[in-house]
Amino acid sequence: MNPRQRRGLLFMAVALLIALGTFFAVSTFVADVNSQVGQRVTVYRAKTPIDPYTPLSADNIEPVEVPRRWASESSIVSLSELTGRRVGFRLNAGSTINSDMLIPNSSLSSTERELAINVNPVTGVAGRVRPGDRVDVYAVFSEVPGLPKQVRILQRNVRVVSIAGQQTVTQQNAQGVREDQVIPVTLALEPEAALSVSYAAAFAQEVRLVALPSDVGVNRTDEIDVFDASHLGGEAIPEGNR
Structure with a gap:
């Protein structure tokens, strides 16, 4: 193999490495973008300020979609799980409602x-x-x-x-x-x-x-x-x- 052929093989190897590096970088970027905007989940937030112990309903909370990576497990709740429940402190408009904010359901007996x-x-x-x-x-x-x-x-x-x-x-x-x-x-x-x-x-x-x-x-x-x-x-x- 003459020097020209060896230089050609070297250039091909370098080009292949650059191509692989570029592919890996693009794949990582796409995966990161997908994790931010690709998979989305629905969370609920306060439409307006909500006073303590006010029952939650579709009138005072609203759904909003956010990237899955930005949502905690406790914030992924359905409207049916929130309806009628209460929070023991004031919520400002735009506050995301988490399940751990909710006052536990009553455990009263029939006479209490x-x-x-x-x-x-x-x-x-x-x-x-x-x-x-x-x-x-x-x-x-x-x-x-x-x-x-x-x-x-x-x-x-x-x-x-x-x-x-x-x-x-x-x-x-x-x-x-x-x-x-x-x-x-x-x-x-x-x-x-x-x-x-x-x-x-x-x-x-x-x-x-x-x-x-x-x-x-x-x-x-x-x-x-x-x-x-x-x-x-x-x-x-x-x-x-x-």
């Missing part, structure tokens, strides 16, 4: 009712209570006519259904308008118990959650239900009778 009350970081046990925990509900009465100033256990061994994030509410009283930080807590209660907790939430000075030990089956018969001035050696005088 869900009731939400507002607590704060102190009366709500400073973040120590989680959904599924059991609590006692205490009420502090101080300004209710006909009742002595007292602390009363309204309900024992109440199941916590859900806890929303901290929210700001505006309240108006004799001193003017003020903003308070509250945490909505949903409890599972029997109907009569729901009435007593609703009354306390409306008229008591404050309602507190009291966390229980993990073994709620312990004997609690010696626990008192009411504490007032008489336990301190004083006299429990109803408001308005002094």
